[in-house]
Amino acid sequence: MIAFIIRRVGQALAVILVMTVLVFFGTHVIGDPVWMMVPGDATQEQVEQVRREFGFDQPAHRQFLAFLRDIAQGDFGRSYVHGGPAFALILERMPATLELAFAALLMAVVLGIPLGLYAGLNPEAAPARAIMAGSILGFSLPTFWVGLMLIMLFSVMLGWLPATGRGPTVSVFGIETSMLSLEGWRHLLLPALNLALLKVSLVIRLTRSGAREAALQDYVKFARAKGLSRRRIVGVHILKNILIPIVTVLGLEFGSLVAFSVVTETIFAWPGMGKLLLEAIQRLDRPLIVAYVMVVVMLFVTINLIVDILYSALDPRVRLTGDTA
Amino acid sequence: MSAEAGMPGAEMAGAGGLGRFARRFAEDRVALFGLVLLLVIAGLALIAPFIAPQNPYDLARVDIMDSRQPPGARAGDGFTMWLGSDGVGRDLVSGILYGLRISLAVGLVSGLIAAAIGMTLGLVAAYAGGRTETLIMRLVDLQLSLPSVLVALILVALLGKGIDKIILALVIVQWAYYARTVRGSALVERRKEYVEAARSLGLSHARTVFRHILPNCLAPVIVIATVQTAHAISLEATLSFLGVGLPQTEPSLGVLIANGFQYMLSGKYWISFFPGIALLVTIVAINLVGDRLRDVLNPRLER
Amino acid sequence: MAAAGRGRPVLEVSDLATHFLTREGVVKAVDGVSFAVHAGEVLGLVGESGSGKSVTGFSILGLIDPPGRIVAGSIRLKGEELVGRGEAAMRALRGRRFAMIFQDPMMTLNPVLRIDTQMIEAVTAHEAVSVKAARARAVEVLGLVGIPAPEERLNAYPHQFSGGMRQRVAIAIALLHRPALIIADEPTTALDVTIQSQILAEMQGLVRDHGTALIWITHDLAVVAGLADRVAVMYAGRIVEQGAVDSVLDSPIHPYTQGLIGSVPGTARHGARLRQIPGAAPSLLRLPPGCAFEPRCARAIPVCRAAPSLSRTPDGRAFRCHNPVPQGAALPEMPA
Numbered sequence: 001m002i003a004f005i006i007r008r009v010g011q012a013l014a015v016i017l018v019m020t021v022l023v024f025f026g027t028h029v030i031g032d033p034v035w036m037m038v039p040g041d042a043t044q045e046q047v048e049q050v051r052r053e054f055g056f057d058q059p060a061h062r063q064f065l066a067f068l069r070d071i072a073q074g075d076f077g078r079s080y081v082h083g084g085p086a087f088a089l090i091l092e093r094m095p096a097t098l099e100l101a102f103a104a105l106l107m108a109v110v111l112g113i114p115l116g117l118y119a120g121l122n123p124e125a126a127p128a129r130a131i132m133a134g135s136i137l138g139f140s141l142p143t144f145w146v147g148l149m150l151i152m153l154f155s156v157m158l159g160w161l162p163a164t165g166r167g168p169t170v171s172v173f174g175i176e177t178s179m180l181s182l183e184g185w186r187h188l189l190l191p192a193l194n195l196a197l198l199k200v201s202l203v204i205r206l207t208r209s210g211a212r213e214a215a216l217q218d219y220v221k222f223a224r225a226k227g228l229s230r231r232r233i234v235g236v237h238i239l240k241n242i243l244i245p246i247v248t249v250l251g252l253e254f255g256s257l258v259a260f261s262v263v264t265e266t267i268f269a270w271p272g273m274g275k276l277l278l279e280a281i282q283r284l285d286r287p288l289i290v291a292y293v294m295v296v297v298m299l300f301v302t303i304n305l306i307v308d309i310l311y312s313a314l315d316p317r318v319r320l321t322g323d324t325a
Numbered sequence: 326m327s328a329e330a331g332m333p334g335a336e337m338a339g340a341g342g343l344g345r346f347a348r349r350f351a352e353d354r355v356a357l358f359g360l361v362l363l364l365v366i367a368g369l370a371l372i373a374p375f376i377a378p379q380n381p382y383d384l385a386r387v388d389i390m391d392s393r394q395p396p397g398a399r400a401g402d403g404f405t406m407w408l409g410s411d412g413v414g415r416d417l418v419s420g421i422l423y424g425l426r427i428s429l430a431v432g433l434v435s436g437l438i439a440a441a442i443g444m445t446l447g448l449v450a451a452y453a454g455g456r457t458e459t460l461i462m463r464l465v466d467l468q469l470s471l472p473s474v475l476v477a478l479i480l481v482a483l484l485g486k487g488i489d490k491i492i493l494a495l496v497i498v499q500w501a502y503y504a505r506t507v508r509g510s511a512l513v514e515r516r517k518e519y520v521e522a523a524r525s526l527g528l529s530h531a532r533t534v535f536r537h538i539l540p541n542c543l544a545p546v547i548v549i550a551t552v553q554t555a556h557a558i559s560l561e562a563t564l565s566f567l568g569v570g571l572p573q574t575e576p577s578l579g580v581l582i583a584n585g586f587q588y589m590l591s592g593k594y595w596i597s598f599f600p601g602i603a604l605l606v607t608i609v610a611i612n613l614v615g616d617r618l619r620d621v622l623n624p625r626l627e628r
Numbered sequence: 629m630a631a632a633g634r635g636r637p638v639l640e641v642s643d644l645a646t647h648f649l650t651r652e653g654v655v656k657a658v659d660g661v662s663f664a665v666h667a668g669e670v671l672g673l674v675g676e677s678g679s680g681k682s683v684t685g686f687s688i689l690g691l692i693d694p695p696g697r698i699v700a701g702s703i704r705l706k707g708e709e710l711v712g713r714g715e716a717a718m719r720a721l722r723g724r725r726f727a728m729i730f731q732d733p734m735m736t737l738n739p740v741l742r743i744d745t746q747m748i749e750a751v752t753a754h755e756a757v758s759v760k761a762a763r764a765r766a767v768e769v770l771g772l773v774g775i776p777a778p779e780e781r782l783n784a785y786p787h788q789f790s791g792g793m794r795q796r797v798a799i800a801i802a803l804l805h806r807p808a809l810i811i812a813d814e815p816t817t818a819l820d821v822t823i824q825s826q827i828l829a830e831m832q833g834l835v836r837d838h839g840t841a842l843i844w845i846t847h848d849l850a851v852v853a854g855l856a857d858r859v860a861v862m863y864a865g866r867i868v869e870q871g872a873v874d875s876v877l878d879s880p881i882h883p884y885t886q887g888l889i890g891s892v893p894g895t896a897r898h899g900a901r902l903r904q905i906p907g908a909a910p911s912l913l914r915l916p917p918g919c920a921f922e923p924r925c926a927r928a929i930p931v932c933r934a935a936p937s938l939s940r941t942p943d944g945r946a947f948r949c950h951n952p953v954p955q956g957a958a959l960p961e962m963p964a
Contacts, residue, residue, distance in 0.1 A: 142608070144582070152597075
């Protein structure tokens with residue numbers, strides 16, 4: 001097990017290194033970073049001064065090593081727009097984004113698994129067909145447009161829920177969350193639903209195909225032959241088997257939720273790091289973009305690690321191979 | 326046990342196979358509806374200049390006095406704006422028809438380029454093996470592990486605005502799907518006898534790949550292509566909506582929706598609503614077709 | 629043989645018909661099957677795959693799913709009619725009054741649940757006992773089927789067992805409630821020959837000790853010869869011949885039974901040559917109007933195009949054939 005974890009951590013570090021190279025290449029080689037840092041009417045002298053000051057006159061590999069050293073120390077430079085250290089800015093906004101992504105994941109699971117189970121166990125029933133048709137609609141809907149329509153319906157027309165911003169937050173163990181107050185949930189509901197939409201369809205489809213496959217397995221027939229109730233067969237025997245692929249995929253999809261929150265946060269003015277990224281892109285705030293990319297890459301790598309460990313906790317067969325490795 | 330009878334393998338080789346394939350596709354009425362819808366949408370986009378009441382690019386025809394008119398209002402020129410007008414006075418029906426042209430074109434062009442690049446690399450990986458294969462597949466893994474919307478955002482941030490930049494970004498987020506799929510099927514096909522037979526006849530490598538392996542990888546590629554095209558159209562709209570995609574001079578559906586965003590809170594819903602419906606219907610139609618293709622072309626999922 | 633006169637049978641199946649209503653037509657998987665099993669008796673249900681022997685087993689347990697349906701006949705467990713009972717009533721019987729063991733032990737135990745979970749739930753599904761008591765019962769039956777150190781093995785997952793051990797666990801689960809009837813659907817075909825014979829011997833002992841009726845579904849005549857008291861041979865959804873195992877295997881009446889015996893290496897007797905039955909089993913969608921075996925039968929005569937009715941011999945054997953195999957000196961009193 002320990003060897004397994006060490007190997008996985010090694011792989012994770014390799015991925016981070018590769019991404020660092022790619023980010024460096026993208027920002028330092030494709031474009032000349034100096035032009036993003038000087039005013040449009042800068043003189044040749046000013047340009048050269050900035051170039052020396054930031055070390056852009058050095059050879060590429062020296063610049064890369066300096067870049068690596070800075071990153072290792074958590075120094076991504078200062079945001080041109082906000083002035084503060086880029087890394088701190090991202091970290092400050094991260095909890096809001098994670099909260100949003102987590103709420104969306106929760107919604108996807110709570111809505112998707114029961115619907116998918118029903119559709120998988122009663123494939124010919126009319127409601128099951130409706131669920132499947134709905135799931136095609138679900139992954140066809142453009143997220144940003146659905147966000148607009150949610151605001152239109154629930155905020156402008158019905159006036160039930162606020163359209164923008166994050167509600168009041170409560171601090172729990174140093175983490176600010178809006179999930180502990182009604183007003184917080186009122187603000188969280190629409191953006192989370194918006195973000196969850198794509199994943200609901202995914203969970204429905206995964207659960208449905210998993211349930212259809214599991215229902216045909218001998219162990220289900222054997223469980224029936226033992227005289228178990230339908231509820232126990234579905235809730236324990238089938239669900240536990242299909243939970244493994246669902247947890248794996250959802251874990252990996254958490255990354256894409258964080259990525260897609262750029263869209264949702266922009267629409268709902270949610271003060272997360274996605275909104276910060278979009279502002280950084282629009283204003284060409286390079287250190288902030290780099291910091292965001294590196295933070296997200298590390299987040300992904302960490303999630304993948306957690307998913308791997310969760311996976312082995314759920315599937316006893318994997319645990320065994322982990323022990324012997 | 327009842328399944329023993331009548332299990333046709335879903336091969337689509339030869340004209341007879343194609344006929345049977347078409348029949349099986351049409352068995353699903355919803356998918357057939359999707360296909361018809363898709364053809365109608367594509368047709369409308371194609372003949373947009375002839376049927377649109379207004380050329381939304383022709384500034385001489387667009388009157389600022391007509392701006393933000395609700396659906397059904399009469400334009401200064403006398404025609405009825407059935408879906409209303411946007412913030413600068415463009416007729417939304419015309420805007421949507423022209424917007425469809427751009428959205429579909431961007432989706433198709435990026436899809437075709439990505440398919441060409443991805444399939445080539447996938448075939449090379451499967452056929453060459455060794456280091457080449459490892460390198461290509463590691464790239465594929467890396468690409469697929471990153472969410473496409475994020476990659477596309479960062480790319481346009483680096484590359485800048487413009488239709489060519491958007492297409493490039495969309496190609497970069499799509500190619501890996503084709504490469505992975507084609508490599509997978511090519512590896513299976515490669516082991517089959519006919520490749521050996523073709524080789525023993527003295528055919529060149531390139532000829533073996535393109536005449537023998539490629540046609541047999543087509544079924545999964547067609548499925549991927551529908552899904553990816555829908556995805557590309559949606560992604561372009563998203564980027565344009567976020568203001569980092571297509572410029573105002575090339576108003577795709579996403580740009581139209583973005584333009585309506587600011588009027589939304591004052592209740593002028595139609596500027597964002599109708600282009601969004603057009604986008605949604607297009608994507609749903611493609612996905613319905615793709616979903617059915619997946620069922621028909623995949624013998625494992627039969628029944 | 630000895631069991632035949634022992635009062636009311638544990639299970640009585642008469643004229644059972646289970647059909648599958650598919651898009652291509654009605655598949656008559658089981659069509660007019662009758663047999664009985666007594667306490668302590670082993671009935672071997674023999675046939676090729678697709679002959680309807682497994683469907684017969686699932687019909688008894690009430691585990692036929694749409695598009696399948698029991699369309700006619702009666703199944704009586706100790707006199708109680710099972711056909712037409714609701715799902716809840718059947719569920720209360722399954723695992724308690726009768727149990728089933730499946731073919732592939734790799735597939736019948738849920739791979740992600742521990743053995744104790746799967747055994748305890750089988751106990752508590754029918755009896756309101758504490759988990760502790762259920763666990764004690766599990767330990768007891770695991771010991772009964774020859775699993776060493778059952779206390780520790782309970783905490784294992786199925787993949788940590790060998791195939792033979794897994795099948796023993798499945799048998800133990802079937803024995804949890806001391807059922808009156810066990811249906812075993814080819815439970816040893818997936819196992820090694822040595823383990824197969826061990827399990828056969830153990831099953832035989834358990835059935836004898838507990839007075840359980842056992843239906844052993846198999847395509848393997850050698851297994852039947854060693855284990856069963858009586859045998860029923862199925863072909864295309866019908867029982868073509870049944871009787872005491874020794875007399876059926878020694879002197880088959882139905883040409884199909886004869887063909888089966890002849891095609892099994894090692895069971896061919898009296899110098900009969902090893903040979904295949906020509907042709908293939910008919911599609912259950914398009915059965916011939918008469919005897920289903922007629923197209924493949926070397927002894928077919930014109931009258932075989934009409935369905936043969938059930939004939940009986942004085943020694944309690946039954947068969948469906950217009951032109952039965954002539955009986956040798958062993959049974960001189962056989963009618964022609």
